[in-house]
Amino acid sequence: MRLVFKFGGVSVSDGEKVRKVAGIVKRFHDEGNSLVVVVSAMQGVTNSLVDAAAHAGRSKKDHPRKFVDELVQRHMKAVDAAIQDKAIAERTKETILSRCQELRDILLGVAHIGELTPRSRDYIIGFGEKLSAPLLQGAIEDMGVKARALTGAEAGIVTDDHFGSAQPLMNVTTMHVRQNVEPLLEEETVVVISGFTAATQEGVQTTLGRGGSDFTASLIGASIRAEEVWVWKDVDGLMTANPKFVKGSKMIETISFAEAMELAHFGAEVIHPKALECAGKFQLPFRVKSLADPDSQGSLIVSEVKVKAGDVVKAITNIDDVDLITVSGAAMVGTPRLAAKVLQILTDEDIDVLMISQSSSEESITLAIPKEHGSTAQNALELALLGSKQVREVSIEAGLSIIAVVGAGMKGIPGVAARVFGTMAQEGVNIRAIAQGSSELNISFIVKKQDARKAVEALHGHFRLGE
Numbered sequence: 417m418r419l420v421f422k423f424g425g426v427s428v429s430d431g432e433k434v435r436k437v438a439g440i441v442k443r444f445h446d447e448g449n450s451l452v453v454v455v456s457a458m459q460g461v462t463n464s465l466v467d468a469a470a471h472a473g474r475s476k477k478d479h480p481r482k483f484v485d486e487l488v489q490r491h492m493k494a495v496d497a498a499i500q501d502k503a504i505a506e507r508t509k510e511t512i513l514s515r516c517q518e519l520r521d522i523l524l525g526v527a528h529i530g531e532l533t534p535r536s537r538d539y540i541i542g543f544g545e546k547l548s549a550p551l552l553q554g555a556i557e558d559m560g561v562k563a564r565a566l567t568g569a570e571a572g573i574v575t576d577d578h579f580g581s582a583q584p585l586m587n588v589t590t591m592h593v594r595q596n597v598e599p600l601l602e603e604e605t606v607v608v609i610s611g612f613t614a615a616t617q618e619g620v621q622t623t624l625g626r627g628g629s630d631f632t633a634s635l636i637g638a639s640i641r642a643e644e645v646w647v648w649k650d651v652d653g654l655m656t657a658n659p660k661f662v663k664g665s666k667m668i669e670t671i672s673f674a675e676a677m678e679l680a681h682f683g684a685e686v687i688h689p690k691a692l693e694c695a696g697k698f699q700l701p702f703r704v705k706s707l708a709d710p711d712s713q714g715s716l717i718v719s720e721v722k723v724k725a726g727d728v729v730k731a732i733t734n735i736d737d738v739d740l741i742t743v744s745g746a747a748m749v750g751t752p753r754l755a756a757k758v759l760q761i762l763t764d765e766d767i768d769v770l771m772i773s774q775s776s777s778e779e780s781i782t783l784a785i786p787k788e789h790g791s792t793a794q795n796a797l798e799l800a801l802l803g804s805k806q807v808r809e810v811s812i813e814a815g816l817s818i819i820a821v822v823g824a825g826m827k828g829i830p831g832v833a834a835r836v837f838g839t840m841a842q843e844g845v846n847i848r849a850i851a852q853g854s855s856e857l858n859i860s861f862i863v864k865k866q867d868a869r870k871a872v873e874a875l876h877g878h879f880r881l882g883e
């Protein structure tokens with residue numbers, strides 16, 4: 417089979433893990449599959465690059481040297497643990513060292529000018545993947561399998577110049593990726609591609625947005641018409657509920673892209689929504705595979721899943737630690753621009769809105785926000801809105817959780833919401849806000865954090881998801 421594998425930062429966080437990943441690659445290569453492997457930066461590296469870029473932008477000239485030294489050490493240690501062959505280890509180290517040298521020069525340059533442009537920032541934050549890919553290439557070669565590392569740009573991913581979250585130009589990308597990758601596959605070389613990174617048509621480096629390596633896997637898979645994309649995780653697959661919460665939770669065997677996307681938005685951060693959207697469009701099946709148990713089938717995500725009668729709900733997910741912000745004022749009634757303004761203010765602050773609900777009297781808008789951004793969001797909204805006559809108050813409530821009930825089978829079936837809320841009433845769980853997307857794939861609502869576990873368990877039982 418022609419397959420794309422994706423390994424995230426957690427699965428390559430040190431040399432031993434890289435070796436384990438290389439072992440999985442060798443195994444499926446030896447079974448006769450053609451493999452492209454998309455890899456993220458080692459865990460934590462992208463975050464540290466984001467910080468390093470910001471420091472440089474503030475003219476901190478001491479930081480780059482120390483920072484890059486630590487990065488070099490971490491990767492050298494990983495090479496030593498992952499690669500036994502001396503020549504391969506040496507060559508890998510050279511590549512990593514020269515890329516780190518380049519990174520140090522760029523950071524110092526930015527620190528001297530004291531200005532970080534979006535373009536230089538993208539160049540800097542993409543380095544993690546440019547280090548992990550040669551490392552994995554070396555580890556695979558060390559097991560006697562031909563491998564070749566390419567950056568996203570070298571693989572042929574072409575984007576617009578929206579730095580920080582660039583959009584791929586699909587037609588050129590498909591053409592280039594096929595040209596660059598297929599000949600290597602034909603000579604049985606495993607192609608290792610740096611996730612997250614790409615370039616504009618002029619060759620300027622871009623990134624696909626945080627968590628974008630999954631998206632890289634979709635783009636490559638769609639371009640080379642892979643049969644499936646396998647996303648390797650340290651979980652068994654997609655689950656009917658958080659296994660830490662619900663003992664009887666089960667692995668989901670098949671699920672549709674639309675359902676998986678709802679799960680991705682609601683805390684089960686298994687695959688990036690952009691990746692799923694792209695895979696859905698190109699009808700490219702995704703499979704979530706377990707690193708601990710490579711023989712298990714995992715969860716398959718496909719375009720169409722036949723809904724069995726009575727099988728209305730697929731999974732119950734929860735996101736803990738959300739704050740609820742309510743913007744209220746009678747003068748908001750019939751002023752549609754306000755909702756747009758509220759969302760724009762939060763977008764400008766880079767704050768993720770997890771859920772929105774508006775009462776039909778339009779007197780208030782309620783937004784669920786991750787706890788760590790709650791007070792920033794409240795401040796920004798107060799600053800921007802309290803002067804306007806429309807808004808009377810921006811209030812905040814902490815210590816909440818979102819529960820989402822997801823399933824394509826709910827569409828057009830009356831009574832699911834009644835069952836959900838009836839179950840909550842029976843358990844004595846109070847509901848603070850409710851939202852249902854018009855896609856009818858999910859019903860989500862907000863409860864006190866201390867009620868979340870009870871709520872998830874009760875719903876999991878009520879919809880018989882463990883059976």
Ligand code: ASP
Nearest residue numbers: 456462612626627628629
């Ligand atoms: N390394 C990038 C990030 O941390 C991309 C990814 O991991 O998918 O956002």
Ligand code: MG
Nearest residue numbers: 424425456627
């Ligand atoms: Mg990720």
